[in-house]
Amino acid sequence: MAIAIQNEPNAQGQPSSSAVSLNAVPILPAEFYLEHFLSEGAKAKKHNPIRFLFKYESTPGLISLLAGKPNPRTFPMSSVSLTCADPWDHDKELSLTVDPDLLSQGLQYSVESGIPAFKDWLVGLQEREHGRSMEDEGWKIAVGTGSQDMLSKAFAAIVGPGDVVLIERPTYPGAITALQGLGAIMVDVQTNEEGLRPEHLQSIMENWPSDRPKPKALYTVPYGGNPAGTTIPERRRKEILALARKYNFLIIEDDPYYHLYYGEQERPASYFSLEKQLASATEPVGRVVRLDSLSKILSAGMRIGTATGPASIIEVIDRHTSSANSQTATLTQAMALTIFQNWGYDGFKAHTKFVSAFYREKRNQLENALRKHLTGLADWVPPCAGMFIWLKLHLNTAATSSSAQNDPEHGDSNELIRTKALEKGILLLPGTVCFSSGEVTPYVRMSFSLVDEAQMNEAMRRLREVILEARGGA
Amino acid sequence: MSLSTADTQPSAEQTINATSKANDAARLPGARTHYSDFFSDIVKRMKPSPIHSLLHLEHHIPKPISLLAGKPNPAMFPFAGSMSWTSRDPHNPEKIETLTMDEDLLKLGLNYSETPGLLQMRQFLEEMQEDEHGRLKEEEGWRVTVGPGSQDLISKAVTALLNPGDSMLVESPTYAGIMPMFRQLQPEFICIPSDAHGLLTDKLREVLKGWPSDKPRPKLIYTIPYGSNPSGFSATLERRTELLKLAYEHNFLILEDDPYYNLYYGSSPRYPSYFSLEKSLGLLDTAPDTPKDLLRVNTGGRVIRFDSFSKVLSAGLRLGFVTGPAPVLDAIDKQTSAASLEPSTLTQTIALTILRSWGREGYKAHTTNVAAFYRSKRDTCERLLAQYLGKDGLATWDTPEAGMFMWFKLHLHPGMDVESDTEDFIRRKAVEKGVLALPGSMFLPEGGKSAYVRLSFSVVPENVLEEAMRRLRALVIEARGEA
Ligand SMILES: Cc1ncc(COP(=O)(O)O)c(C=O)c1O
Numbered sequence: 001m002a003i004a005i006q007n008e009p010n011a012q013g014q015p016s017s018s019a020v021s022l023n024a025v026p027i028l029p030a031e032f033y034l035e036h037f038l039s040e041g042a043k044a045k046k047h048n049p050i051r052f053l054f055k056y057e058s059t060p061g062l063i064s065l066l067a068g069k070p071n072p073r074t075f076p077m078s079s080v081s082l083t084c085a086d087p088w089d090h091d092k093e094l095s096l097t098v099d100p101d102l103l104s105q106g107l108q109y110s111v112e113s114g115i116p117a118f119k120d121w122l123v124g125l126q127e128r129e130h131g132r133s134m135e136d137e138g139w140k141i142a143v144g145t146g147s148q149d150m151l152s153k154a155f156a157a158i159v160g161p162g163d164v165v166l167i168e169r170p171t172y173p174g175a176i177t178a179l180q181g182l183g184a185i186m187v188d189v190q191t192n193e194e195g196l197r198p199e200h201l202q203s204i205m206e207n208w209p210s211d212r213p214k215p216k217a218l219y220t221v222p223y224g225g226n227p228a229g230t231t232i233p234e235r236r237r238k239e240i241l242a243l244a245r246k247y248n249f250l251i252i253e254d255d256p257y258y259h260l261y262y263g264e265q266e267r268p269a270s271y272f273s274l275e276k277q278l279a280s281a282t283e284p285v286g287r288v289v290r291l292d293s294l295s296k297i298l299s300a301g302m303r304i305g306t307a308t309g310p311a312s313i314i315e316v317i318d319r320h321t322s323s324a325n326s327q328t329a330t331l332t333q334a335m336a337l338t339i340f341q342n343w344g345y346d347g348f349k350a351h352t353k354f355v356s357a358f359y360r361e362k363r364n365q366l367e368n369a370l371r372k373h374l375t376g377l378a379d380w381v382p383p384c385a386g387m388f389i390w391l392k393l394h395l396n397t398a399a400t401s402s403s404a405q406n407d408p409e410h411g412d413s414n415e416l417i418r419t420k421a422l423e424k425g426i427l428l429l430p431g432t433v434c435f436s437s438g439e440v441t442p443y444v445r446m447s448f449s450l451v452d453e454a455q456m457n458e459a460m461r462r463l464r465e466v467i468l469e470a471r472g473g474a
Numbered sequence: 475m476s477l478s479t480a481d482t483q484p485s486a487e488q489t490i491n492a493t494s495k496a497n498d499a500a501r502l503p504g505a506r507t508h509y510s511d512f513f514s515d516i517v518k519r520m521k522p523s524p525i526h527s528l529l530h531l532e533h534h535i536p537k538p539i540s541l542l543a544g545k546p547n548p549a550m551f552p553f554a555g556s557m558s559w560t561s562r563d564p565h566n567p568e569k570i571e572t573l574t575m576d577e578d579l580l581k582l583g584l585n586y587s588e589t590p591g592l593l594q595m596r597q598f599l600e601e602m603q604e605d606e607h608g609r610l611k612e613e614e615g616w617r618v619t620v621g622p623g624s625q626d627l628i629s630k631a632v633t634a635l636l637n638p639g640d641s642m643l644v645e646s647p648t649y650a651g652i653m654p655m656f657r658q659l660q661p662e663f664i665c666i667p668s669d670a671h672g673l674l675t676d677k678l679r680e681v682l683k684g685w686p687s688d689k690p691r692p693k694l695i696y697t698i699p700y701g702s703n704p705s706g707f708s709a710t711l712e713r714r715t716e717l718l719k720l721a722y723e724h725n726f727l728i729l730e731d732d733p734y735y736n737l738y739y740g741s742s743p744r745y746p747s748y749f750s751l752e753k754s755l756g757l758l759d760t761a762p763d764t765p766k767d768l769l770r771v772n773t774g775g776r777v778i779r780f781d782s783f784s785k786v787l788s789a790g791l792r793l794g795f796v797t798g799p800a801p802v803l804d805a806i807d808k809q810t811s812a813a814s815l816e817p818s819t820l821t822q823t824i825a826l827t828i829l830r831s832w833g834r835e836g837y838k839a840h841t842t843n844v845a846a847f848y849r850s851k852r853d854t855c856e857r858l859l860a861q862y863l864g865k866d867g868l869a870t871w872d873t874p875e876a877g878m879f880m881w882f883k884l885h886l887h888p889g890m891d892v893e894s895d896t897e898d899f900i901r902r903k904a905v906e907k908g909v910l911a912l913p914g915s916m917f918l919p920e921g922g923k924s925a926y927v928r929l930s931f932s933v934v935p936e937n938v939l940e941e942a943m944r945r946l947r948a949l950v951i952e953a954r955g956e957a
């Protein structure tokens with residue numbers, strides 16, 4: 001056997017995909033990420049040295065005394081069964097049993113990027129949804145403990161202290177916390193009812209001071225944004241992608257609400273899909289890191305999310321996982337795969353249609369309640385994806401004409417929620433937590449996923465009182 | 475007016491700060507007088523999850539209608555309300571019983587829960603820790619946080635504590651799988667050698683005595699007290715006691731990584747954990763006004779203990795838990811809220827269903843069975859090792875009394891005054907002959923050569939292990955001939 005076990009080189013010396021691709025889709029070469037995008041921490045990142053050797057264990061004839069894998073006979077569980085809904089008829093139950101081979105993988109340590117069969121299924125899903133082919137396009141997928149895990153690791157792969165990230169204003173608070181931890185500098189890009197504003201992004205980049213480090217990435221939630229509820233139209237996505245190419249930054253597409261799209265129009269294509277549709281010899285693919293989540297459509301408690309993107313980035317994420325937490329739970333992956341294999345891709349789509357229709361109905365209910373109780377007292381844009389309405393409270397009658405999004409004169413929803421709203425028995429998310437600078441804002445985020453119609457009406461009636469009182473007192 | 479959402483409730487840390495402020499003047503400059511003095515810049519600049527800090531308002535009385543949290547509607551989760559599995563009866567391992575998860579628990583399990591883990595799970599674990607280690611949660615200021623494997627929690631604990639350049643004590647040899655994570659934080663490693671009785675505390679005492687007065691003292695020690703990975707050794711009571719005393723004298727924290735605690739199969743009764751000894755030795759009761767001992771009884775002590783279900787329930791569940799002072803656990807939780815939100819709730823409810831059906835008794839019975847299983851594995855392994863490598867002095871070792879590893883020294887250069895180096899032997903020669911094991915050098919945090927080899931005996935069947943030993947024997951003999 002002419003093999004020897006090598007210590008693993010780190011990212012510095014390991015171009016992962018060939019620089020020149022022979023097929024039609026040009027790919028950014030691995031060196032490009034090394035030069036422009038990988039954080040210092042990512043470059044230094046080493047694989048867990050024991051896990052790095054796992055791959056040798058399957059060499060025929062080799063006896064492995066390597067890994068500290070527990071003996072599966074000491075695991076008490078065997079034969080896992082679950083019932084799940086028939087995707088075409090949600091009143092019907094299917095009884096499923098996790099395949100014994102799959103279960104044995106589900107109880108044991110596995111490779112850090114996820115159970116191979118599960119990843120294969122997910123790759124198939126990405127190929128169908130986004131028209132991207134796994135072969136020859138230089139991307140990979142990694143399974144994580146929720147998309148939050150993949151999000152924070154994708155950030156860590158790219159940004160270190162002092163690196164700049166463009167974010168939406170407002171944005172998902174969980175991204176702000178993760179970026180704070182890395183010591184990143186956040187630069188806000190304005191949004192309106194159609195999401196991120198490309199012309200503002202353009203002007204930021206045009207006027208970027210030459211002595212400041214250039215932004216390495218744009219972080220965006222393209223469907224049913226958290227908190228603003230907006231879904232960015234395809235036209236804007238294309239403009240933003242063009243800017244990413246022109247100014248050389250990556251797009252981190254955090255898309256947990258992708259399957260919760262319930263708009264009337266045909267759905268816009270993802271950035272991951274667009275970068276291929278719009279690829280050319282001078283505009284290769286490899287700029288988009290896409291994050292998906294099973295939290296809203298299968299179970300949040302399973303904690304399964306994925307990162308899909310350039311091999312150079314995903315490999316850094318894998319290295320990070322291997323030493324930081326080894327891997328994501330394999331049992332939940334085995335259970336999810338059992339369900340997906342039974343459903344097939346069409347069943348999966350049927351299920352997500354059912355889910356998005358449910359949230360559309362919920363949105364309608366809340367909008368009805370809003371119109372009934374808060375017309376003239378608040379503004380909002382009806383979302384066409386996700387589970388949030390971003391509401392601007394008119395707390396100060398004198399100031400409502402100004403168009404500025406936040407202005408202390410418009411009032412402070414944070415103060416209000418913790419005092420008057422709570423007294424009246426209604427709890428909302430104060431908008432301030434969705435701004436990187438934590439500024440004063442009259443906005444609140446309302447989540448309509450859990451409350452029923454009667455509660456929504458009562459809540460909006462109470463909110464009306466709160467606003468009226470605040471105005472009276474102001 | 476402050477906009478910080480975190481300042482509505484004083485954190486445990488703030489409370490401690492307040493109580494110890496009065497004594498501050500008496501301290502040496504740079505001394506660490508409360509937990510926050512141990513914290514890294516990373517956790518200091520992270521704000522607690524803003525949503526999390528509002529969630530407690532949902533329990534305000536009267537209960538408000540909440541549109542706060544972005545939890546999905548559970549009706550959209552396709553699990554139609556039942557999950558079951560078969561499981562071995564711990565009192566009678568031949569008997570297989572069917573467990574069905576309680577419907578309400580399944581509902582909880584499918585949705586988001588809390589950053590430190592599902593409340594019911596934490597309560598179960600906290601009670602277990604109280605009994606197992608003779609500690610009292612309420613009085614002593616510690617608690618439990620659940621994580622996706624203990625590795626995750628260890629990573630977060632060191633991230634919470636170490637800045638680049640900080641000194642960290644580490645037992646050598648140590649668990650190679652965690653070293654890249656430690657290195658990423660760029661601490662200065664002070665490696666303390668160990669033998670079959672655990673860490674050499676005399677060496678540690680010397681190191682601490684000779685510590686330059688102008689250099690910040692080490693913040694922590696990382697140690698694996700039972701069935702160490704890689705050596706399989708367990709620290710004796712005497713060494714444990716010594717280490718604890720040193721930790722209190724020199725004001726550092728003990729990270730007790732104990733995934734093999736339940737895999738102890740030695741013939742004598744087991745030694746208490748550091749977490750337990752810290753209390754039974756009376757260290758928690760040190761007079762509050764002694765400057766060196768500010769981390770006193772009501773703040774949870776100096777031991778941060780890591781347990782894992784990987785070796786006793788399933789590695790695929792990814793469940794571990796950390797037990798320790800509340801402020802340190804808060805700093806871990808803060809990272810979790812940005813890093814992965816929380817560990818899987820579903821795997822927690824699965825484990826909880828098993829643990830509840832067994833009860834604490836059943837759990838003990840199960841872990842006793844598991845330990846006995848590994849003991850017999852060890853016996854087989856040691857017999858073969860003696861037969862093929864021991865008898866001609868090709869290898870020597872001490873018998874492990876916990877865990878799943880055999881750590882043995884190869885004698886590749888008989889009669890010569892040189893230490894063997896197993897690096898090339900294992901990585902190249904052994905692999906060529908079809909045996910995959912790990913060279914000892916991999917487990918040395920300080921780097922350098924090692925004459926040792928780590929072998930894992932947990933999964934390999936006896937006849938295969940025998941074949942491996944036969945091959946290794948031939949190789950050692952061949953290598954000696956060359957030398
Ligand atoms: C925009 C956004 N990103 C990421 C997440 C994290 O989701 P997961 O449960 O997949 O970690 C959420 C969850 O609420 C979210 O709203």
Ligand SMILES: Cc1ncc(COP(=O)(O)O)c(C=O)c1O
Nearest residue numbers: 068623624625649703782784794
């Ligand atoms: C010493 C030591 N610590 C921690 C771990 C990680 O265990 P877990 O599966 O709980 O993350 C291992 C696993 O092999 C180990 O040997």
